[in-house]
Amino acid sequence: MTQQFYVSPEQLMKDRADFARKGIARGRSVVVISCRDGIALVAENPSPSLHKIGEIYDKIAFAAVGKYNEFESLRQAGVRYADVRGYSYDREDVTARGLASVYAQSLGAVFTAEQKPFEVELAVAEVGPAPDADHLYRLTFDGSIADENGFIVMGGQADKVSGAVAAGWHSELDFAGAIKLALAGLVADKETTTLPASAVEVAVLDRGSESARGIRRAFRRLEDSDIVALLAEEN
């Protein structure tokens, strides 16, 4: 009869965390920036159809790094959660805080109970009527949840990118400024100094969607041509 080796819980959790961190570190970075016009989500992603950024609800967006199948299933679960909640109560009762806490619970459950933890890191963003009413939540593979201020950087080179974004961030940025800053951050670990529009995925949560365009849904994905036009704008 084979004897099972004893592995201490500390070691077990450390191994799982290392495993997840390694998976996430392989991924390209994502930057989420809160600014005057709303929240800009920028991801380095050459695929035009396999998104890392998605719409969850009227004012809520989702961004992720890591394994596509894992964060895609979390994104779909989030959309289902939000739609059921909005349908059974009211649209305004769907909040990023509620969604983030559901994500934290599921990530935590997977981390402790499943064969392998999810190799993902998530950001849940909710745009408010004013910049100080914005909510940015960061969720890590073990179910930890953090309420961030101003911006979130996730992915393999998060430290370098984060440094570059922190240096240029202020709350009065407009979308063009925020996207430029995010792109400048994303190239911080590379030899090139610019990223072509086709290599990034950009979406925004528009603070003024209701007042300016009469649309409840604040999420808007920017096409390559929109990005080029925004970047060409002079500040």
Added chain:
Amino acid sequence: MQETTANQVAANATSSFTEHLQRERPGLMPLGLMPLGLMPLGFMPPGHMPYGQVPAAAQTAAGALQVPHGTTIVALTYAGGVLMAGDRRATMGNVIASRHIEKVFPADQYSVLGIAGTAGIALDITRLFQVELEHYEKIEGTLLSLDGKANRLGAMIRGNLPMAMQGLAVVPLFAGFDRPAGLGRLFSYDVTGGRYEEQEHHTVGSGSMFARGALKKLWRPNLSEQDAVAVAVEALYDAADDDSATGGPDPVRQLWPVVYIVNRSGAVRVPERELAAVAGTIIESRAVAQREA
């Protein structure tokens, strides 16, 4: 083992909010679409009544059940797309249940639906349909085709058939802009969920016969947007003239029909101010003509 897991994942993957709700929260479904076990006893469709158990509510003729009913909806195509308008009245037997009810709704960015029949169930189905379309768009990252939307609505109406047999029918009218084809299209339904594409114009509800008669004389191919709004409001005026369950324009309370226009750039509601002017012109021209009928 591997295969069963894969099958399970595939079986659980759905882009339909309705399917998800049926599976996870069936109690939230609109009355007619609920599983039998969750329906209030009185609403069990004929043939499903447990043996020897006939609840009091089922003994009442369903026709006599007093619930608000929505009335007339008109829709017509015009040069740039399609337009839908509905009056503002709901009736409950011989009583006016509401003068303010709105029965035309945007379904998504490029389509609208209008509802006639049992107001409560119709509003629930409308809300479910709106979430269904948005849910699909978010999960799949692309809009459902216009035919796809029309089919989904048909499936929901079909699900309500047991209720329709008890006198609680819902009959929608669906209109949208078909972006690949570049034109506005109209769909009508029967209580069994049958979907019929309509040409030029169509009406549903208690005043539909009169509105249809008016549209036959007023509608012309390639109407301008303004003319189309005037034609729709006048058709509703004629319906209200002869059908007691349809409400006409109400200058006293400043109530005008709800009108939505759908064209290449999306669905927009015609502002009250514009409708007040259109309705005012119609009332004035009828008054000047001094005709009885």
